[in-house]
Amino acid sequence: MKLAKTYTFLKKDLSLIEKTLEETVYAEQPVLHDASTQLLKAGGKRLRPVFALLASKFGDYQLDKIKNVASSLELIHMASLVHDDVIDDSDLRRGKPTVKAKWDDQVAMLTGDYIFAKALQQFTEIDDPRAHQILSKTMIELTVGEIEQIKDKYNLDQNLKIYLRRIKRKTALLISSSCQLGAIVARTDRTTEKALFKYGYYMGMSYQIIDDILDFTASEKELGKPAGSDLVQGNITLPVLYALENEEIRSDLKKAFSKPNEVTQADLQPIITKIAESSAIEKARKVSDRYLQKAYHSLHLLPENQAKEALANIANYIGNRKI
Template identity: 45%
Template sequence: MHSLEDQEKKLFELVKEDLRKIEQELIKEVSERNEFLHDPAMHLLKAGGKRLRPAFALLAAKLGDYDFEKVKPLAVALELIHMATLVHDDVVDNSMLRRGLPTVKANWGNKMSIHIGDRIFAKSLLLIDSCKNNYVAKVLAEVSVKMTTGEIQQLNGAKNISTSIKDYLIKIKRKTALLLSASCELGGVMANVSPRVVNALKQYGLYVGMAFQIIDDILDFTADEKVLGKPVGSDLRQGLITLPVLLALKRDKKHELWRELQNLPQNNANIEQIIKEIKYLGGISEAYAWAKNYIEKAISAFELVPKSPVKDTFLEIAQFIVQRNY
């Protein structure tokens, strides 16, 4: 039986060679003559990642007039935007580990992390300009603003156990789903895909993005720490109230979980017990159901897309999102 890692590699078979080229372009973009800048930027890049955003852009372009050179700057820019948000997130969240490795913050401190994040984001702007497409620039500008709004919303709502599920969904849409949606949509735009299919790509990316973040939030409670690359329960330790917690609270008739959560982060010693309560109350299983529902919506949005190996790949990726354990 193939591992999920093997399955993930096969999912991107159609764009495997071009993703390797994207990786080389990313190295070129983050490389610096100044060692002071080069080392932390390369550390961030070499920490790896799924490269889901450039993969989506390339696959979407495969549904139209595929020209790698034309879609390349978009694909690289998308990953740079994502990388910039990660390095900034690690400062805000005081995270010392990401993907099992020390963060830029851990090795070089907050000031360097902020500057590296800003610089990487600025380089994405140059690439976006080189796309020579006003719509691409407009969408990514709007998405970037909404991403920061989502991050501020998360910061403002930390430790607030009265957060509504609606507010949580709005936050993850802004933080995660919109950039994945743009990756799918704009890959199609750069390849002259028909407006109907571009809209399907946009909707697919949005729903997959919602499911992706929900699964991330579930894995914070259920994943193996070595596989996850950070301590289990990291979100709770930071006071972040995610969907499994909100769903468990709805079933918390005795208000025991509510009382435990009110004492976070001072109550970090009881994190394992709190996680057990969240699982017992069905927060994890119900959150999975929410993620699967979003995947069904993504698959439904793709119904009008003509059958092809590319379409099959998009549908397989959607199913993989809810199966992954990392």
């Protein structure tokens, strides 16, 4: 089953959000407009808007309000991707040239800043101080996560705790906030809001771990970039952490990382293959599965409706996705 089929009843609402995104990123400055539009048209799963919409279905669902939350969250995600591509020196995303590849680092950074600003402008439509506090805290944590990732690049002396804290900040909190903000805008009760927040957090953790696994197990065509790109950029993900328990892999990687600025895809390809074929992949998948089970458990506290079924189906899809 394709992901979109798990929430077909949101199709019309998601079309409106897509239109809102297009209108929001419009800029009179040609380069800024072209760069922002290119990023938007590159596609994506639009998971954060989906989670916000589904969470709102547990309360007073008003599309004119929730669309502002949903579009703001997607814009924040998009902006972070533009900045990520500069930090990681990535030329491809989803098989298409990144903003920094088509223009340059400066244009990319300013485009990211512009999209962040537009996200905040969009969110001013929400008249709830608590919602603004949650979004602000999420953005702060997202930034800290990015800094931590830069600091830990090419560092083989990491542990599980460091990795989990990093992906919490970089990925999970924006997804959990999507669920929580959707609940707040719909004025659900606090028990429902808390359950949705937990679901989003556990889903975000599982999602990122699966992403890190796919970086080794999926093909270049499926990824839209060479397999093992994260490792080439010096990012130590969960499969790598487990693979480092193998002394041969640790020794090979330490040698390759001795000159981090010179490491290439070709240099690391034998190590990437070893990791993909090692037990590290299954170990990482088990960690993802544990978070997934916690996400399912969080749903037990929610009333039965179409949105709850969709959230369960999304969890099932993400836990078994191949790309």
